[in-house]
Amino acid sequence: MTPYVSGIVPKPQNAKIISVNLHSILQWDAPTLYEGNISYTVQSKSINFPGDAYENVSTNLRLTECDVSSLSAYGDYILQVRAESENNHSDWVTVRFKPMDDTDIGPPDVKVKSESGSLHVDFIGPFAEHEHDKWPLKQYYGSWNYRILYWKKGSYTEVAHIDTKHNSEILSQLEPWTIYCIQVQAVIPEWNKTGRLSGELCEQTTHNGVTPVWIIVTILTGSMLVVVVSVPACFFSFLYLYRLTKHVFCPSYIFPQHLKEFLSKPPSGSQFFSPLPQEEQLFYAKLTVISEESKNHCDETGDEARKIPEQLQDSEQEDSDSSIVLASEKA
Template sequence: MAAALRCALCSCLLLRVSGMMPKPQNARIISVNLHSTLRWDAPKFHTGNISYTVQSKSINFLGETYENVSTNLRLTECDVSSLSPYGDYILQVRAESENNHSDWVTVRFKPMDDTIIGPPDVKVESESGSLHVDFIGPFAEHQHDRWALKQHYGSWKNRILYWKKGSNTEVNHIETEHNSYIISQLEPWTTYCIQVQAVIPEWNKTGELSGELCEQTTHNGVTPMWIIVTILIGSMLVVVITVLVGFFSFLYLYRLTRYVFCPSYIFPQHLKEFLSKPPSGSQFFSPLPQEEHLFYDKLTVISEESKIQSNDSGDETSKTAEHLQDSEPEDSDSRKGPSEKA
């Protein structure tokens, strides 16, 4: 340990004397779903401002020179996802400070081989005693683009692993080229756990496993009787309550309308009795009562002008009065009927 430390110190002194910068350390590629990043560690035993330059070169074409991927980097990483996924590259990085720079550190990079295939998105549903498994992805993303990794690789399969939860039974696996699968012939009312991963035989690659999802099966798709009875009773109660509420609401509105537009009225009892009797002809066509005899006295009006003449005709007036008095008994006797004269 002490010898290694002495060697490091000696190399650092030699670099300072020669004016050269130390190289970046631990250069590596981190790539998931073709999203790739070149990372490295900063040089040791160096102070001051440091920047980095990253270059790339394709091995597929002989004589091709290095091209700058990024310059004047302040971070110790560089996104290299813009490189073609089907290429084979050599990446190199060096440290720079003022007029000094370090030696290049190189890394070989094959995106299709080096990238890690991430897990797909999985959805599990229990139906009719089986488990319906749906999965999608994984996807490659770069800037605003998003595409399925399945498009880049020739052969692509999805491997489904399932087992009983809480048991030591072996794990079963199924491979399919489709994005969904129905796992049948499972034990009823049993919880199974499922994971899915991508398998690419042509590239000898296996993707990462998805998260563990657990779901319980039913009894051959037959719903238990107690659930059916509960649902039926609940439905009947809802119907009965709805009918009762509707009936009492209608009755209330009917009474309210009748009270407003047709108020109650008691017909007089004496009119009921009168109208209940049959009509009689004698009541409508009875003869009129006979006229009663009217008795009256004769009234004489004498004016002032006739007073003068009254003295002259006094004798005549007295004679006329006597004559009227004598005639009244005769008139009264003539108006009496035969029975009264008798």
């Protein structure tokens, strides 16, 4: 292997670590004023073990960055990078890197739902990605809180916040029918770290479900008035219907008996001309009792007794003639 000659190739510029959720990239700028083909080598060394030599992380790189996420999250390292061209190379450029301190905590995923005058906020993450696996970042740090910031839309100077260890929170005591905006971030007190804010989510509250006292009093008063008015009205309506039904089906007067009998008999022409029904016409004769004392007078009165039937017959004849005359006049 041909040895490299140091100092002929300009060294990389602005070397830095970009780390988010323990996904770490070492970046740098290419040397200026050099027209040859350049490649790069990146090495690392743990500060916790000063006697250890540098180890290659990546060699013959053509890009101006290197993924160093494979390093232990709990370690403390010195990273170095140099530029190489043919048999020449630049000086090393070093960067101190402590993953747990240097990584940025990304924003969590947030969902907001409006319900019964409150805002239900759910959040999860962020996650650390390592070799295609995802792990909740709070498992690395142990101490972990979420901070929820919320405010009325347009009132950025009046921002309230709530800290919680859980993955959800209910924002209550909000004004109904008002739009609130929400952002959430992770807070790690032991590491003195604050995560990035989530995107701004705005949601309108609904009615809080609490009925004002004056509405309750109004409803109760109205209900009492309805009861006071409706009970007597129902009573008198029932009494009126009862009396009307009784009057129709159970009348208080009695139909005259003679009218019932008259209406129950079939009509007959003779009833209109006869002063009394046929069965009620009376035929009678004079009865004379003769004792032995008056026997001597029998002969004397015999003639008179024979005259009585004749008189009755004449009387009946006269009554019959009168009835016929009366009927003729009515006709």
